[in-house]
Amino acid sequence: MSLKKLAEHLGLSPATVSLVINRSSVADSIPQDTKDRIFAAARKFKYRPNFLARSLRTQRSFTIGVIVPEVSDGYSASVMSGVEDYLLQEGYFYFVASHRHRADLIDEYPRMFLERSVDGLIAVDTPWHLNLSVPVVTVSGHNDVKGVTNIVLNHHRAAEVALKHLFHLGHRQIAFMKGQEFSSDTEARWANIARVAQHLGLTIHPRLVAQLEGDSPSPQLGYMATKVLLASREPFTALFAFNDISAMGAIRALRESGRHVPDDVSVVGFDDIQSAAFQNPSLTTVRQPLREMGRAAAEILLKRINRPGSELQEKHVVEPELVIRETTCPAPDGKRVPGKQRP
Amino acid sequence: MSLKKLAEHLGLSPATVSLVINRSSVADSIPQDTKDRIFAAARKFKYRPNFLARSLRTQRSFTIGVIVPEVSDGYSASVMSGVEDYLLQEGYFYFVASHRHRADLIDEYPRMFLERSVDGLIAVDTPWHLNLSVPVVTVSGHNDVKGVTNIVLNHHRAAEVALKHLFHLGHRQIAFMKGQEFSSDTEARWANIARVAQHLGLTIHPRLVAQLEGDSPSPQLGYMATKVLLASREPFTALFAFNDISAMGAIRALRESGRHVPDDVSVVGFDDIQSAAFQNPSLTTVRQPLREMGRAAAEILLKRINRPGSELQEKHVVEPELVIRETTCPAPDGKRVPGKQRP
DNA sequence: GTACTCAACTAAATCGCGTTAGTAAAGAGT
DNA sequence: ACTCTTTACTAACGCGATTTAGTTGAGTAC
Incomplete structure (x- = not known):
């Protein structure tokens, strides 16, 4: 059903019908009963303007x-x-x-x-x-x-809530994952982690920084990055993953190496994807309001x-939010900051 | 840049340019150098035919x-x-x-x-x-x-591989989840489970069938359905979830009730979504080639x-595939079918 | 009676392209 | 010299709308 046929059926010109249907102000002078007739016919013939034609014009x-x-x-x-x-x-x-x-x-x-x-x-x-x-x-x-x-995202705030959380739990030896270069978040995230770490007086050990390798995000990438971290034999009590997906892989790698999460190593993810809450243990993570x-x-x-x-x-700018679940706990060596830890 | 302008610039008619660009057989008689001129100009002006106009036509x-x-x-x-x-x-x-x-x-x-x-x-x-x-x-x-x-999906085969797996591990008291009515898979899946169960001589206890309630798939639904199952106090050694997402929730509910997965209760999921492999324990599931x-x-x-x-x-019809991981193991009560269990 | 206003429309151009029928010019055949 | 083919194109319509610049006829003012 086209405008032209509709108009023909009504004994009007396509122009009139178009003006009325589009509620153009030019149609103000058209009497209500004509308008009603047009609308009635449009409904009757289920007329729907053709989007292509309209867009072209x-x-x-x-x-x-x-x-x-x-x-x-x-x-x-x-x-x-x-x-x-x-x-x-x-x-x-x-x-x-x-x-x-x-x-x-x-x-x-x-x-x-x-x-x-x-x-x-x-x-x-x-x-x-x-x-x-x-x-x-x-x-x-x-x-x-x-x-x-x-x-x-407010990357500074994101780094801050995550690192402060770990810091207040007594963690000083924290491992990190850097995202792939192609991810547009990688740089901003890392710069802010460095900034916040410095502000907290945390030193980031270069051997505790693992690089995520691979195109499509998958737990596998986090798993492999964590293997590298573990192979370096540099001790750490916490790991800040690049995202929840890689955190899942990381937890598996840690567990395979005999470490318990969170008792031996706390893990913080990023994003708060749906399944983060239903991991076992459920994932502490920095939520992005995607x-x-x-x-x-x-x-x-x-x-x-x-x-x-x-x-x-x-x-x-949108604000992140720390979601504390079960993969973080006080650092095992007990270097707690008095009066500042959170349960 | 439109066809018309391109044609004008070339000193040709739009018709000619159109025929050449669309490699119409009518353009066979047009000499190669004219064609070349047209293509060269099209490239030079980055001419791209307007999809709307073309589609309309x-x-x-x-x-x-x-x-x-x-x-x-x-x-x-x-x-x-x-x-x-x-x-x-x-x-x-x-x-x-x-x-x-x-x-x-x-x-x-x-x-x-x-x-x-x-x-x-x-x-x-x-x-x-x-x-x-x-x-x-x-x-x-x-x-x-x-x-x-x-x-x-070949639903019969899906039910078969899952149930046979559990059956051969010695499970006889198996709990089930039914999908929501609006899911177009629910009915076919359930019908085939019933058929295969009967064929295996398994009886499905009505109190061991939980209904998933809620619109959007989330682990929460599986969690709640499993709570209902547990509340019935009818014992079961295995659970066939409606999908991986609900299986995740189910595992949590089971664990909260003091049951260990898989030692006390085996769980089989459905779909094999990405994170299934990285659950802890990793999920045994019926893979759909989505x-x-x-x-x-x-x-x-x-x-x-x-x-x-x-x-x-x-x-x-596409075929499912059973992916055996860590959430299934022999039934605790030892009613193993001799010679048929798989490790 | 003429000029003007207003209501109720419409003709025609346009958006950018595809396509068919046709035409003009050149060459071929007799 | 005439017809026929072939070559190399083009005019013109249509796809289904929107939109501007009118047109027509009736009513009003003076």
Whole structure:
């Protein structure tokens, strides 16, 4: 059912029908009963305007593109969930594409999105350097491209709550995991850990810093990184993992080496993915409000699309939250800071 | 950059440029050097045909709609990953929408997809009854709508491998979880469990069947269902959970009640999601090839879109696989079937 | 009676492309 | 010299809407 046929059936011109259906102010002078007739016919024939045609004409597709490392990864999926929540509610749809860390795809997909006339783009945990003709919002990462809004965690606070927690439990020999270089969070996270450690008077032993190796996040990466840590024979009583997934692998490696979690080694994760609470022992972790970050990304993007004039918000900072569960406890050697430990 | 401008710049008509770029056979008579000029100019101006216009004209959008219960749920996300894999490779893009079990959205989203001229639809774990004007493929579930292809697990085999495993380990008092009614898998799964149990001579005690209650899959649901099971005081030595997520909750509930997994109670999950392998103890589970199911869905859908004449494949069955890990062991009461136990 | 206003519409252009039917010019055949 | 083919294109319509700049007829003012 097209506008033209509907108009023909009504004995009106397509123009009139279009104006009425879109509630244009030009249609103000059209009498109510004509309008009613039009609406009635539209309902009767289940008329739905063709989005392609409308988008072609108006140059607005009400579609946005989302690029993520991998849809099935819990991090991306949680962010997407928030993005979707807001977009659908506002009548927008979205395309998704997973680049799987392939540089060519990271370049290509945004172009393909533009080819398909998206009104804007959201990039999740993806290094960004392009300057496109549509608004772009990135989630996570330290992107300094002019003109893109960045939704980012307060990394300083995240490092602070985690390290202070461990510090107050008496931990002094703390091992760390560094994320892969391609993750846009890696750098900011690490810089802040270093800063907070210094502030607390903690020294980070270089042999207690393990590098996560591998493309797709999997417990396996944390497992292997922890094996390296253990092989160095440098003692540690706590481990701050890069994320919950790698923490799971780490716990397994620790356990295989005969260490008990948390009695021998405390472990702190990052993200607070769903299953973190149901690990055994349940995971102490720094929660990132991923859904909220996705929602914020979508909201800010639509704002920028619909008010092109307004000044650009370069950063939107969200706050982490320490979720204390069962993988952390006082350090075994008893170097407790008097009066400061928490139960 | 549009066709028209490109043509103008070349001193040719848009028709010619279009024919050449689309490698139409009508362009056979056009000399190679003209073609070269056209391609060179297209590259120079980075000409990309406008998808909206092309789709409007050809009535093919190279876009498909995917409807899932919730993108951030691992099950949907894994299937989507497979779907995406195939679609992008074939030059298709896709919309996603999560219905979150709201009946109105399950109705509305497919309509909105059609409004946006998708060439086909994939529904993941979603009850289906509509008969649409485009090809539809559903993943999982027992949909008997004429004209839709259904990608489905061999549920009989799934029940068989799980129950035989437990049976051969000596388990006779086995507890079960039934999925929520809205999950399209629930019925087929349960029917087959009953069938296999009967075949093995196992009786299913009605008080050892717990119902999962709640919309979004979460360990919490399994936790609560297991609490109910325990409250019945009916003894059991094994538990077949509805999925891995609920198995995680179940293990916690069992542990809280003082039971040890697997020594007191063996647990079998379903799906084999990523974190199943990294639970402690790691989860024995019936693996569903979710990615492959997604890929198959996409592949079959595109086949149906591109060969509208070909006869309809109503079902595509995929095989489950038992992954034996650490949550199952011989039954404590020693009712082993001689010569049949596996280590 | 003329000019002006207003209500109720509509014609026509446009968005960017695909496609069919056709045309003009050159060459080939007789 | 005439017809026929072939080559190398192009005009024009349509896809399904939106939107601007009118048009028409009735009513009102003077």
